[in-house]
Amino acid sequence: MKKIGIVLLAAGNSKRYGGIKLLDTMDGKKMYLHIFDHIREISGFTKVVVTQYEEIYEKALEYGYYPVKNPEPDIGISHSIHLGLHKILEIEPDVDGVLFSVCDQPYLKRSTLECLINNYIISEKELASVVHENTLGNPCIIGKKYFLDLFALDGDIGGKKVIKKHLDDVELIIAGDEKELIDIDIKQR
Numbered sequence: 001m002k003k004i005g006i007v008l009l010a011a012g013n014s015k016r017y018g019g020i021k022l023l024d025t026m027d028g029k030k031m032y033l034h035i036f037d038h039i040r041e042i043s044g045f046t047k048v049v050v051t052q053y054e055e056i057y058e059k060a061l062e063y064g065y066y067p068v069k070n071p072e073p074d075i076g077i078s079h080s081i082h083l084g085l086h087k088i089l090e091i092e093p094d095v096d097g098v099l100f101s102v103c104d105q106p107y108l109k110r111s112t113l114e115c116l117i118n119n120y121i122i123s124e125k126e127l128a129s130v131v132h133e134n135t136l137g138n139p140c141i142i143g144k145k146y147f148l149d150l151f152a153l154d155g156d157i158g159g160k161k162v163i164k165k166h167l168d169d170v171e172l173i174i175a176g177d178e179k180e181l182i183d184i185d186i187k188q189r
Contacts, residue, residue, distance in 0.1 A: 002096040002121045004141065006039060007084030008060075009077065010051040010103040011070035022103055023055060032056055032103040036063055038110040039101075042117070046095070048087045050080040056103075066091065076156035085150055097126070098147075100159050101139035108139070109176070116141060116173045128171040129163050132178040136160060 010022055010032050022032040029037075039047060040063050049060035050068045060067035068083045081100065088098055097120060101108075112130060116139060120128040126143030129136050142150055142159050149162045163170055 002143075003092065003094060004097050004099055004117060004120070005046045005048065005088035005092050005095045006042075006099045006101070007081070007088060008035060008039065008047070008049045008065070008101055008103055009080045009084065010049055010053065010056050011073040011080045022053065026106050031106055033059070034106040035101055035103050035108060036060075036065075038108065038113055040064075041110055042114060045099075045117075046088060046092050048084050048091075050084045050087075076154070077158045078153035078155055081150055081153060081159065085147065089147075095144065097128075097141045097143040099139055099141045105138060107177070112173070112175055113139065119171050119173055123171040125171040126169050127163050127166060128173060129160075130175050131172045132175045135178075136163060137175065 022030070024031055026034070036059065047065040048068060049056065049065045050070050051057055051060070052070050052073045057067045057069065066087055068087050070080050070083055072079060084100070085098060088095055099117065101113075116128055116130055120141045126145045128141040130139060131137060140159050140163055142162060146162050146166065149165070150159060153161060
């Protein structure tokens with residue numbers, strides 16, 4: 001059975017949002033807590049959170065996640081990916097794949113996360129991604145075969161670049177609702 005780690009990415013500056021979106025309340029709780037709560041309910045995996053925010057760092061500790069500070073979020077999402085992947089490999093050097101998820105998708109369902117993990121574990125493929133119709137989304141799982149590709153990313157480029165380069169090696173998991181794939185970039189009215 002494949003061994004998976006989980007990296008939650010929560011370090012962005014929210015420039016388009018006009019404030020720290022992850023700390024804003026949405027549907028009764030802070031935005032980042034939606035994914036934190038879903039991941040918390042999924043047991044048996046090493047969980048890392050990469051963030052620049054003290055509140056999120058402290059909550060990660062409270063939830064039993066390994067928090068990693070990203071003091072340079074302006075470098076881009078690739079830097080957070082590198083930090084998270086380094087931490088997972090430090091804790092679980094024999095991990096087979098890593099699930100990466102952003103923390104600004106409050107409509108993502110736990111059942112979709114579980115489906116992604118379970119299908120990846122039984123799949124012969126090294127990559128997995130949530131998809132709705134023909135649109136690739138987050139979260140995704142990147143297998144160790146492609147860890148060097150992740151470390152080669154720079155700037156504001158994420159794991160989708162690796163997935164698009166190797167589409168023949170991707171297990172696609174269909175999201176039940178396209179709303180699940182929406183990441184919040186501007187304030188909702």
